[in-house]
Amino acid sequence: MTAPRDPGTVPTTDGRRVAVVTGASSGIGEATARALAADGYLVVVGARRLDRITALAEDIGGIGRALDVTDPDSIAAFVDGLDRVDVLVNNAGGAKGLAPVGEAVEDDWRWMWETNVIGTMRMTRALLPALEASGDGLIVTVTSIAALEPYDNGAGYTSAKHAQGVVHRTLRLELLGKPIRLTEVCPGMVETEFSVVRFDGDQEKAAAVYxxxxxxxxxxxxxxxxxxxxxxxxxxxxxxxxxxxDQASARRNIKTG
Structure with a gap:
């Protein structure tokens, strides 16, 4: 294990490439931070749950900073002093509820759009200069197969993920000719805390999904x-x-037939 650094400090890169991972307190974000650290990156992890990312940063020899992508001030504090960034992984996001459009909960929709779409835009905009200056930047946006196809009762999430995907794909066009690569990763069913958040902490309901x-x-x-x-x-x-x-599409898996 790499020697731990003081969480929150401006990183001394020691010549290492720097990766930023959002939504890193659990699931895909945490696993990605560990994988990139194992590949030699100095990883700066951000999430709202500071205790978790502090522990993660200590474990992988990285930097842990509080981050709420729905809060511009939080993003400004997070990126302060990050003069070198080689990789940005836009992973922060999530879903709330499974209400049909006719019963849509506006606050849930607002949170999904603010987190998945606006949050991705804000983080990318804030770190674009550093990514370009690296000479070989990479932006990874974790969307979903929900960014490619809709499914019943998922309009709030699928619309947000479609929008997030389009933001990323548009950026691919806008940055053509610059030293920045862009990769969109669209996962299907992944057993993480995703469904626990979607069902407002209902562990039984979340477990039933898988x-x-x-x-x-x-x-x-x-x-x-x-x-x-x-x-x-x-x-x-x-x-x-x-x-x-076991999954063929957003609407079809071995349970749904």
Missing amino acids: AGLTPLVAQDVAEVIAFAASRPPHVNLDQIVVKPR
Whole structure:
């Protein structure tokens, strides 16, 4: 294990490449931080749960800073002093509820759009200068297969993920010719705290989503992200869809037939 650094301090890179991972307190974000650290990156992790990211940063020899992507002031404090950034992993996001459009809860929709779409825009905008200055920057945006197809009762989440994906794909066009690669990773069913958040902490309801099939785990997606980051500067993995064998689409898996 790499020697721990004081969480929150401005990183001394020691010549290492620097990766920023948002939403890193659990799940895909945490697993990605560990994978990139194992590949030699100095990883700066951010999330709202400071205790978790502080512990993670100590474990991987990285930097842990509080981050709420829905709060511009929080983002400004998080990026302060990050003069070198080689990789940005926009992972912060999530879903709330499964209400049909006719019963939509506006606060849930607002949170999903603010977190998945506006949060991604804010983090990317804040770190673009450093990514370009690195000479070989990489922006990874973790969307979802929900960014590619809708499913019943998921309009709030699928619309937000579609928008997040379009923001990322538009950026791919806007940055053409600059030394920044862009990779969109679209996971299918991954057993993390995602469904616990969606169902407002209902563990039983969350567990039922994955019962009867074998979903992906966070490390599966993290390994894909780390692989994309390991490619040489001229190789851009534009979009990667990764699903468990038991899932064919957002609407069809071995349980739904």
